[in-house]
Amino acid sequence: MLSLIETLTGFAAIMLMLSLLVKTLTSVIKNCWDYYSDNLKHEVQRLAIETTGKSWDALIQNPALPDWIKDIHWERLGEELLTPAYMSWFLKQLDQNARIFDLESRLKIHVANVKYTFQMRMKNLALAVGLALCMLCNINALTIWKSLYTDQQLRATFSGAYADQATKLAEAQAAATSGQPGKEATDTQLRSFQTGMRSFLTDVSFGVGRIWQSKPMQDKSGETQRTPSQVFVYEFFGSLLTGILVSIGAPYWHDILQALSALRPDKAKT
Numbered sequence: 001m002l003s004l005i006e007t008l009t010g011f012a013a014i015m016l017m018l019s020l021l022v023k024t025l026t027s028v029i030k031n032c033w034d035y036y037s038d039n040l041k042h043e044v045q046r047l048a049i050e051t052t053g054k055s056w057d058a059l060i061q062n063p064a065l066p067d068w069i070k071d072i073h074w075e076r077l078g079e080e081l082l083t084p085a086y087m088s089w090f091l092k093q094l095d096q097n098a099r100i101f102d103l104e105s106r107l108k109i110h111v112a113n114v115k116y117t118f119q120m121r122m123k124n125l126a127l128a129v130g131l132a133l134c135m136l137c138n139i140n141a142l143t144i145w146k147s148l149y150t151d152q153q154l155r156a157t158f159s160g161a162y163a164d165q166a167t168k169l170a171e172a173q174a175a176a177t178s179g180q181p182g183k184e185a186t187d188t189q190l191r192s193f194q195t196g197m198r199s200f201l202t203d204v205s206f207g208v209g210r211i212w213q214s215k216p217m218q219d220k221s222g223e224t225q226r227t228p229s230q231v232f233v234y235e236f237f238g239s240l241l242t243g244i245l246v247s248i249g250a251p252y253w254h255d256i257l258q259a260l261s262a263l264r265p266d267k268a269k270t
Contacts, residue, residue: 010158016253052095131243140238144207211235
């Protein structure tokens with residue numbers, strides 16, 4: 001029972017570290033391509049069509065409009081733009097005949113759409129990043145689990161010091177302020193990802209890159225276990241599974257790791 005708990009703990013710690021790497025890389029991509037502003041722009045333009053009956057392109061062709069409306073920097077705007085008072089004034093600027101009655105109810109729908117669409121795009125991005133990372137590096141959760149379960153020393157290391165390291169790193173990342181980082185902050189995140197990735201590949205080398213090895217997999221007795229085609233299928237689907245598990249999110253693995261750590265005898269005594 002103890003060996004199973006330690007295996008689960010070590011496995012959760014590895015998945016947490018990999019999830020944190022995926023989260024960092026996702027943040028870098030999000031900062032380079034501002035999805036939130038893109039969704040905000042789309043919903044404001046939809047609201048303008050609903051209230052004026054004219055397309056956005058047709059509205060901004062009006063020569064009487066001030067230049068700033070035609071050259072809005074959407075990446076500088078946030079949810080605070082979508083308030084009844086401001087949008088009422090803004091729509092009147094676009095068209096004096098804008099139908100702004102019941103605007104507050106409409107805005108609630110558009111704000112909800114902005115948040116939902118952004119969250120779904122970020123989840124899809126995290127899934128894509130997780131799958132790409134695990135497939136390219138051939139990070140196999142099945143091999144990781146088997147190695148932890150069969151190797152007592154490896155299991156103890158990853159359920160102890162490595163689990164504590166992963167927990168502290170997750171808590172530090174959660175406590176960090178998100179905000180809207182500029183290029184310097186994005187570069188810092190990218191360097192952090194590169195450093196963390198190198199460290200992860202070194203620590204968890206027993207479950208990484210086996211599909212790229214020229215020699216077939218062998219067991220401890222030296223007998224070949226699988227043919228090259230079997231190795232490819234095993235590693236491919238193992239990496240695919242890992243990408244899906246990682247995309248669940250760091251908070252999920254952090255909570256599991258915390259619960260499993262509390263079950264360990266040395267933790268229970270403290």
